[in-house]
Amino acid sequence: MTEIKSKHESKTMWVVLLTAITMVVEIVFGLTTKSMALLADGIHMGSHVLAIGLSWVAYVIVRKVSRSEKFKGNSDKILSLSGYSSGLMLLIFAIVILIEAIQRFYNPEDIVYKEAILVAIIGLVVNIASAFLLHHDHKHSDHNIRAAYLHVIADALTSLSAILGLIAAMIWDIPFMDTIAATISSFVIVKWSIGLLKDSGKVLLDIEHEHHHGHSH
Known part of the structure; x- marks a missing residue:
């Protein structure tokens, strides 16, 4: 168990907490201001809380498993499975x-x-803070931290596009600006998630062996 992984573990834990609190706030305000955009943002944050929570759990499992004598597998696979x-x-x-x-x-x-x-x-702001927390050098990257990072960035992107869309809609009174912004974000997120699925899927299927340079335990 490297100290890098445990650093990743505590970082993901903090991000889960931060995101969860923000999600609750967004859902409450979404209901009170009757703003669909906020409610949607809050619910999407919920899916990120689950996903980043999964990343955090994966680190906890790897830490437990690498102490156990019975487990003979490759613990990095757990991180890739979580990333996938x-x-x-x-x-x-x-x-x-x-x-x-x-x-x-x-x-x-x-x-x-x-x-x-x-x-x-x-x-x-919460997403940007989380992104800074989860920022990691490429040397120490694994699919798990990358997945958590992508979720936070995707969230920041949808928040940003919601803000820009809402402002444009408010100034020019064009409600569908908000919608166009959401659509553009979706396409970007689709592209990222497919990239992540491809990379983590390769590890799970043992396609790339030369990539497993994280084995200096």
């Missing part, structure tokens, strides 16, 4: 935003702009 599952969640999450956005085109909602923007900004 996380990538799958990201993909589903992006597709859900797309479907939501398409429905919004047909029935636009009235949004309480100012409060929605304010809370979206808080969300963005």
Whole structure:
């Protein structure tokens, strides 16, 4: 068990806590301001809490397992499995935003702009803080920390596009700007999640052996 992995473990734990608190705030405000955008953002944050939570659990399992005598497998596989599952969640999450956005085109909602923007900004700040927490050098990267990092960045991206979309919608009174922003984010997230699935899937299927340079225990 390297100290890098345990550093990753405590970082992911903090991010889970931060994200979970923000998610609750966004959902509560989403309900009170009747802002669909915020509510959606809060629910999406929920999927990230689950995914990043999964990354954290994976580190805990690796730590426990590497102490156990019975486990003879490659503990890095656990991290890749967690990264893979996380990538799958990201993909589903992006597709859900797309479907939501398409429905919004047909029935636009009235949004309480100012409060929605304010809370979206808080969300963005939390995501940026989390991204700094999870930032890691490529040398020490594994699919697990990368998955958690991607979730946070994806979240920051949707918060940012929600803010820009909401501001544009408010200034020019074009509600569908918000929708267009969400659609663009979705496509970016789809691209990232597929990349993550490909990379972590290769490890799970033992396709890339030369990549396992993390075995200096």
